[in-house]
Amino acid sequence: MKKILTLTFGTLLLWSCQNNAQNNVQNNAISSTTKSNQSMNTDEQIETIYQYKVTDLYGKEFDFASLKGKKILVVNTASECGLTPQYKDLESIYEKYKDKDFVIIGFPANNFGSQEPGSNEEIAKFCQMNYGVTFPMMSKISVKGSDKAPIYEFLTQKSKNGLQDSEVEWNFQKYLINEQGKLIKVLSPRVLPTDPVIIDWVNGK
Structure with missing residues (x-):
């Protein structure tokens, strides 16, 4: 009788260990899948600039x-900004x-010191006549x-661009x-278009 009880207890102990091990594997798999799905959801929220359409100076x-x-x-x-001469360097590197x-x-934006008061037509004329x-x-x-504008929500919000808030x-x-x-x-207005940080980037350095 003692041998039968010992065998039965051993069998139950083995079954319990196997069952716990199986549950641990399943739980780990679920946890791994959940983390993977959370990572995918985060990645899916990151946008690219290709999702945006805007209108140019001529209404197209x-x-x-x-x-x-x-x-x-x-x-x-x-x-009408003190930095407006940057147009020259921007055109040069372009x-x-x-x-x-x-x-x-x-x-063009009129957010700072009302320094872009003109219409789209006036802006186009100014850019062409003064800086080509x-x-x-x-x-x-x-x-x-x-x-x-939505395009600037993308540029300034980490939740959309994945890099940083600015x-x-x-x-x-x-x-x-x-x-x-x-x-x-993201580069400060004071960084010139001809700065090495931009030129090196354009050249893939």
């Missing part, structure tokens, strides 16, 4: 998806590198505040977008 739709494979410099501009999958997109701008210029938008400090702040449409760097 501009689809950022058309720039896939290019490096993009996005800059908010103004016609002319030099536009055939190397690089493009500049300008967004040929890089794509979009219609005037707001880059901060309650009426911030505020547009002043006219001519710069955002660098890589060939996959993802934000990789």
Whole structure:
């Protein structure tokens, strides 16, 4: 009788250990799947600039998806700012590198010191006459505040761009977008378009 009881107890103990081990494997698998799904959900929330369409200075739709494979410099501009001469350097690097999958997109904005008061037509005329701008210029938008344009919500919100939260400090702040449409760097308005940090990036250094 003692042998039978010992055998029965041993069998129950073995069954219990196997059952606990199986439950642990299942629980680990569920935990791993949950973490994987959470990671996927986070990744799915990160956007690219290719999801956005805007309007250019001449009223035509501009689809950022058309720039896939290019490096993009996005800059908010103004016609009556102390930094307005940056237009010259922006045009210079655009002319030099536009055939190397690089493009500049300008967004006139009147958020700082009311230094972009003109209409789209007036802005286009000013850019052409004073700086010979040929890089794509979009219609005037707001880059901060309650009426911030969706494209700038992407550029300034980490929850959308996956890089960082930022505020547009002043006219001519710069955002660098890589060939996959993802934000990789935010540069102060005081960083010149010809600064090595931009030129090296364009050249892949």
